[in-house]
Amino acid sequence: MSILREITELLNAGIIDQTTADRIHDYYSKKKGTSTNRLFLAFGILGAILVGLGIILIIAHNWDELSRSTKTLFAFLPLLAGQGLCFYSLIKKQHNEAWKESSAAFLFFAVGASISLVSQVYNIPGELSSYLLTWMLLCFPLIYVMKSSIVSLLYLIGITYYAAEVGYMSRFTSESYLYWLLLSLELPHYYYLYKYKANSNFMVFHNWLFPLSMVIVLGTVAYKMEELMFIAYCSLFGLMYLLGDTSFFSIKKLRNNGYKIIGSLGTIVLLIILSFEWFWVELISNDLQLNKVVVSPEFITSLIITLLAGGLLYLNQKGKSLKVMKPLAPVFLIFIFIFILGLKSPIAIILVNLCVFMIGILTIRDGAKENSLGILNFGLLIITVLIICRFFDTDLSFVFRGILFVLVGAGFFVANYLMLNKRKTNE
Template identity: 30%
Template sequence: MSRRAISWLYSELPDLIQRGILTPETGEALRNHYGPADRNALSGRKIFLWVFGVFGASLVGLGLILLFGSNWENLPRPLRAFLSLALLVSSQAISYSAIQSGGCSSARREGSAVFQSLCVGLCIALIGQTYNIPGNLASFLFSWMLLILPLAYLMQSGVVSAFYLTGITWWAGVVQIEGNQALAFWFLFALFLPYFFWIIRKDRYSWESSWLSWLICLCLSVGTGISLEKAVPGLWIVVYLGLFGCFYLAGRTWWDESDSIWARPFHAFGAGGIFAISMLLTYKGFWDSVGWYHYRYEKWIHPWAAWMDYILSLTLPFASIFLLVNCYSKLKDSCILYGIAPILGIVCYCSSSLVPSVSLALSLVVFNIYVLALGLATFRLGVLANNLTRMNGGLIILVILIGARFLDTGLGFLLRGIGFILLGTAFLAANLWVGTRKEAEG
C-alpha cells in the first residue's frame, strides 16, 4: 500500500473505532502491519544523538588539526611521520570497533566515520608537508575524496557521503579555475552511485535518502555547469533542461507516494530548475550568438573535452523524453507540462542556431508562454487538490514572470505599483479561499 493510502487509513481509524466498525485491537493491528506512515521522520532523541555525535567528532578532528599545526615546526621529521600515521591508525581502530560492535547506534557509526575522514585529510597534509611532496589544492582534494569514499560503504555513513559529494564538487571548481578540465567529476560521481542506489533500495523515503538526494541534485547541478567545456555557445540550455527534466520525471516516477516536499527532492528540485532555466530563456541575452556557427577557439578551450558536452546534450534530453513517455504511460498527465521543457529547449536551440534572425523572437515568445502555462497549471492543480504549497508555487511563478515583464517595459511607477498591488491581492485572496475550503472540508 502506498504511503498516501496508509496516511489516509490512519486518519480514518479513530472515526472507525468510535463508530464501532473496528475494535481498538484491530486498529492497533493495522498500525503494526503497515508500520509508520512517514518513515522519513526521526525521533527527537535520535536526531539529537546523531547531530551531536557528528558535531563532537568534527570538533575533535579540527582540534587535533590545530594542535598539530601549532607545534609542528618544532618536531623532528621522523616524529612528525609517526604522529601522522599514529593518528590515522587510531581513527581506523575507532571505526573498526564501531563496525565490530554490530548494533551500534548511527551516532557512533557516523561520528567514527567523520573522525576518520578528517584524520585522512590531516595525514595527507602532514605527510606532504613533512617530506615536501609536490602538489596543490586540486590534487589534495582528489586524493582525500578517493581515500574516504570506502568509508561511506564500510561505515554506511551519510555524512561521509555528503562530505564526498561536496568535496568532488569543490575539486571540480578548483580544477576549472586553474584552467584544466574537470571531466573526472563524472567518474568520481559514478563511484558514489552504488551506495546511493543501496540507500534508496532500502527506503527511498528515509531521512538519509531524502537529504542525500537533495545534495545529489545540488552537486550535480553545480558540477554539470563546471565540467561543461562551453565550446559551443548555448549548449548549456539543452543540457540543463535535460538534467532538470530527468530530475523532475524521476521524482514523479519513483518518489511520488509522499506529500512532503522534503521526501521528494528530485521532483521539487527538477521543477524549480525547469522554471529557473525557462525564466532565464525569456530574456534576449541568453539567445544571442548560440549554436555551432559561433564555435569558440579560445586558448582555454580543450577540444577533446568538448565531447562530454555533446554526450550530455544528447543523453540527458533523450533520457528525459524516455522518462516522460514512461510517466505518461502511468496516467500521470500532470507531468507533461514540466516534462516537455527539454523538447522545447532542443527545438528553440536548433532553430536559433540555424536561423537566428527569425527564431530569436520566436524563442522568447515560446518560453514566455511556457512559463505562463507553468504558473497557471501549477496554480490550478494546487486549487483542485487543496494543496496550498503547490498553489502558492504557481502564484510565485506568475508573480515572477509578470514582475519581470513589468520591469522590462517602460511603464511608470504608478502602473507598476498598481500591478503589484493587484498581484498581491490575488495572492492573498487565493490563499484565503483555499484555506477556507480546506477548513470546511474538515
C-alpha cells in the first residue's frame, strides 16, 4: 500500500517516531492480510461451486449411456466426496474458514444433485416444492456443524424459493407457513454473526437477504382478504426501517443496511401505488365483515407485524423527543388510520397523497439539518415522483403541469446549491 512507502519519509521528517511507524506498519500489514483472506475465501467458495457444477455437467453429458448401477454410483459420488471434504475440514482445517466454507458449499450442491439423480434413475415422482424442502432440511445441519455462512445464505434462498413455489405457484395451502419455522431455525446462526462477525461480508449479505426473503414470502399469506395485506406490508416495511435505525445498524454504511433501505423504499413505493384512486374505489365497494376479518390469516399476520413494529418504535423513541423522530418511523400507524377511513370515505386518497408529500418535506428538512445531500435529494425525489404520478392521474392543464415540473427542477438546483455553499462556509 502507498502509505507503507510513506512511513520512512514521515519518520525522517520527524512527523512520527519509530514506535508510531512500527504500529502503522503492523496495522496495515494485518489489514492487507485480512483482505487477502477474504479474497481467498471468496474464490474458494466460487471454485467449490464451479467444480461441483462441472462434475454434474460431465456426468449429464454421458448419462443415457450409463447403466442403472453406474448411474446410482455417480449419483452418490459427489455426495461422498463432499462429506469427505467436510470431514477433512473439521479434522485438519478447523481454523481455516476458506476450507470449511468451500467444502460446505460443495456438499450443499452435492446433496441437491444426488436427490435429483436418484429420483431420475428410479423414476420417483414428486413436486418441485417437496424436492426443495427435502434438500433444505438435509443441508440445514451444515450451517451449525460447519459453522458455514455460505450454506446459511444458500439455505435462505432455498426456503424462499420453496415458499414462493408453494404459496404463489400452487393453490393456497398451509404448507407455505412452514417457511417461517424454517426461517427461525436460521436465527441462531444470524445471532452468531451479529455477536462475533458483525463487520463481515457474510453479515452484510444476511442483512440484505433476510428482509428481501420476508418481503417476497409475506404475500403467500393472502387468501380471501388481500386488501389487508397492504397493512401487513406497510407494517413490515416500518418494522424493517425501525430495525435499520437501531444503534447497531445506524452506525454502519448505508449500503450495508439492507433493512433501512428496503424499509424506506418499500414504504414510499407502497404509498405511491396507493396514491392512485383505483385501490380506494375497490376498497369501498368491498363489504368486509368484521367477524370474518378478525379470523382471517391476513388480519392475524397484519396484527402480529404491527405489534412488533409498534414495540420497536416505542423502544427507539423511549426517552427521546418527538422532534427527533424520523419521518418514515410512524408511517405504518398513520396508514392503518387512513386504511380504516378508506373503508367508508374517499378522503383516504387525499390523505395518502398528503402523507407522501409531508414525508418528502420532512426528509428534505432532515437532510438540511444533517447537512446530507443524499437525504435531501431523497426527499426531493419523493415529491418529484408524487408530482409525476399526479401528472398522469389528473385533468390539470399542460401549462400548469409544466410549471410544476419547472418548480421541482428549480427546487433540486436551489436546494443542492445552498447545501454545497453551506458546506463550503463550514469548511
